[in-house]
Amino acid sequence: MTDSKQALSVRDRARSLVGNQTSLLIVVMIVLSVVFTAFSNGTFLSTGVFANILTDWGGYILLAVGQTLVVISGGIDLSVGSTVSLSSVVAGFFMVKILGLNSDLKGVDAWGVLALAALVAIATGLVVGAVNAVLINVLKIVPFIATLSTFGAAAGLAIIVSGGMPMQGPSDFSLINPVRIPGIDPAVFDTGLFSPMVLVMIIVTAIVGLFLHKARFGLYTYAIGSNAFAARAAGINVKVHTSKIYLVSGALSGIAGFYAYIRLGSGSPSSGMGMELYAIAATVIGGASLMGGVGRMWGTALGTLILFTVQSGLLMTGVATDWKQIIVAILIAAAVAVQTLQKKNGAR
Amino acid sequence: MKRSLRTIAAFGVAAALAVGASGCAADKQITIAFVMGAESDPFFQAMKVGAEAEAKAEGVKLIWQGDASHYDVATEVPIVDNVIAQKPDGLVLIPTDPDGLQASNDKAIAAGIAVANVDTHVTDLSKVITFITGDNGDGGxxxxxxxxxxxxxxxxxxxQVVVGLTSATATTNVARLEGFKAAVAQDYPGIQIMDVAYSAANPQTAASNVNNWLTKYPNLVGIFAIDGTNASGAAAALQAKGLTKKIALVGYDAYPANVELIKSGVFTALIAQDPAAEARLAIKTLVxxxxxxxxxxxxxxxxxxxxxxxxxxAADLAKYTYVATN
Known part of the structure; x- marks a missing residue:
């Protein structure tokens, strides 16, 4: 730590690229994998299990990505889970009630209409994000309360739109199934890790990550979260920028809603149930501070991965899944403790 | 002006009702409050259809309440308190927890409200007028x-089979699992229940559990998805893995989407309840x-x-399929 201020060594450059928290998270991830492998007689360490973890990761990651932006800017977005429910239901409603299609439309034939449904889901998320932005920046409601109200409203609307039941429409389950490299026998070596939908989620995460760490958008976000007054004094339009952040969080939740639709083959009014808490947990485990100004996309991606490693690991080792909540709680507490220690040491 | 018109109209209706109800002890309109678990659950949507129909038929006012999406004792208790404050004549309660709702249940009775329990029940039913439920043990x-x-x-x-549940404490889940286990022990001792896991009412989590089981138990032959949420999630997971018809999937609750999937063979069977009938009977008994x-x-x-x-x-399928309220 002492010589880091003198000159930027390769190690320091590497560290500044991924951040301290990230290397810690990778260690946690490896330790968890080793423990779960040991206690599951080796069954945990398989392509199948990691494909399952990635499928779960794909469902939650964009909520965590959006939450990371919001949290770094010093806010919080509780509406993301309900937005998933609402946008998946609206996507279903669009295909079933407006276009008059049903579940007979399957596979590649459904791609055109599913692409349209994806746009509808994103638009739905944007609407929720816009309402959040107005509540926070025009009506001056604190983010916690503003997004708590949209959380309730979106959940209620999801029930009204769907009539309270899953809306089954066109589907293509191959989009959520891991793709294997052709020519390699899966019995010998299973290459099926990533489904097309998970790959899309990775790409979206990377794009938002670039905006956060390499563009002015990110610079403004950190500036506002660190000190909104100073940011305003420096000429940043804080209202406009935080509005953008809630819009992005809404749109990302809309994509997650579309992911839920593809995963279930139907728009379910409970498909986003409880997801907001996991998104916040993943963000905090990933090293973001609810005080604002601190957080990294790598951390969030790994934090989300750790959450679902725990979920799958407990099931594979046969430990009652009730323990998941306890382990997640420990991880959150540990993450915050590490942050505090790092702050003391003058590092971030 | 508008208000006075409304008052006059209300008086008119009340008078008409009083004339219609002449001979009855009570001249004022009876109000029945109905506090259910979670509005987002199709089971309660189907129940709402039955409750509204019966309230209309009996000429009583229905107060339908419950959390939008959380089947949870923490959200239900304040809702019941709020409903008691509105002084209904009767309360149909679906307790999300047998002990957690006991105090609210007894508070309503102490306030002179006739209380019925439907679907699930509080621990001490001694002062409850009626408890109506589907036979969950038999369903299992x-x-x-x-x-x-x-x-x-x-x-x-x-x-090898597994069971997907929503929570470890919901009495319907528990009763179905016990019925399932008892039948397995008595008639099918060769069936091994390898694991149970919880969805916390999210179908994506239910699908994830099934995905993990399929990896963990390559010889799995059957899944009992204990409610509609688990049924939706399990059906999606099996379809995604192309294991439809290869694994026996028995679900619960007749969501329209799931009834469709009986025809295509995704579901071996669905066990259906009749929530509308439960609601109708509860209101009728209270009135x-x-x-x-x-x-x-x-x-x-x-x-x-x-x-x-x-x-x-087809007629029976139509009869038992839950009706969406939109």
Whole structure:
């Protein structure tokens, strides 16, 4: 730590690229994998299990990505889970009630209409994000309360739109199934890790990550979260920028809603149930501070991965899944403790 | 002006009702409050349809309440308190927790409200007018039979199955699982229940659990998805992995989307309840009690569950399929 201020060594450059928290998270991830492998007689360490973890990761990651932006800017977005429910239901409603299609439309034939449904889901998320932005920046409601109200409203609307039941429409389950490299026998070596939908989620995460760490958008976000007054004094339009952040969080939740639709083959009014808490947990485990100004996309991606490693690991080792909540709680507490220690040491 | 018109109209209606109800003890309109678990659950949507129909038929006012999406004791208790403050004549309560809702249940009774429990029940039912539920234990047994039939159960062989639940404490989940286990122990000892896991009411989590089980138990032959949420999630997971028809999937609750999937073979069978009938009977019993102070002959009423499968007639499928309220 002492010589880091003198000159930027390769190690320091590497560290500044991924951040301290990230290397810690990778260690946690490896330790968890080793423990779960040991206690599951080796069954945990398989392509199948990691494909399952990635499928779960794909469902939650964009909520965590959006939450990371919001949290770094010093806010919080509780509406993301309900937005998933609402946008998946609206996507279903669009295909079933407006276009008059049903579940007979399957596979590649459904791609055109599913692409349209994806746009509808994103638009739905944007609407929720816009309402959040107005509540926070025009009506001056604190983010916690503003997004708590949209959380309730979106959940209620999801029930009204769907009539309270899953809306089954066109589907293509191959989009959520891991793709294997052709020519390699899966019995010998299973290459099926990533489904097309998970790959899309990775790409979206990377794009938002670039905006956060390499563009002015990110610079403004950190500036506002660190000190909104100073940011305003420096000429940043804080209202406009935080509005953008809630819009992005809404749109990302809309994509997650579309992911839920593809995963279930139907728009379910409970498909986003409880997801907001996991998104916040993943963000905090990933090293973001609810005080604002601190957080990294790598951390969030790994934090989300750790959450679902725990979920799958407990099931594979046969430990009652009730323990998941306890382990997640420990991880959150540990993450915050590490942050505090790092702050003391003058590092971030 | 508008308000006075409304008042006059209300008086008119009240007068008409009073004339219509002449001979009855109560001249004022009876109000029945209905506090259910979670609005987002199709089971309660189907129940709402039955409750509204019966309230209309009986000419009583219905207050339908419950959390939008959380089937949770923490959200239900304040809702019940709020409803008691509105002084209804009767309360149909669906307790999300047997002990957690006991105090609210007793508070309503102490306030002179006639209370019925539907679907699930509080621990001490002694002052409750009626408890109406689907036969969840029998439903669990029917699920075991449906799985055994599908896998061609033969004595002496072993079969691996798993059960997807929503929570460890919901009394319907518990009763179904116990019925399932009892039937397995008695009639199909070769069936091994390898694991249970919880969805916390999110179908994506239910799908994730099934995904993990399929990896963990390559010889899995059957899944009992204990409610509609788990049924949706399990059906999606099996379809995604192309394991439809290869694994016996028995679900619960007749969501329209899931009934569709019986035809395509995704579901071996669905065990269906009749939530609308439960709601109708609960309101009818309470109104009867409030008007005539007459307790039902039997406090506990069990409405049988039915097995819906590929052999069920279209008419029966239509009868038991839940109706969406939109």
């Amino acid at each position: 047994a029917k699920a075991a039979k449906a799985i055994a039939d599908k896998i061609g159960y033969a004595a002496g062989k072993t079969y 009867d009690y409030i008007k005539n102070k007459k307790s039902p002959a039997q406090r506990d009423v069990v409405i049988a569950n039915v097995t819906l499968d590929a052999n069920t007639s």
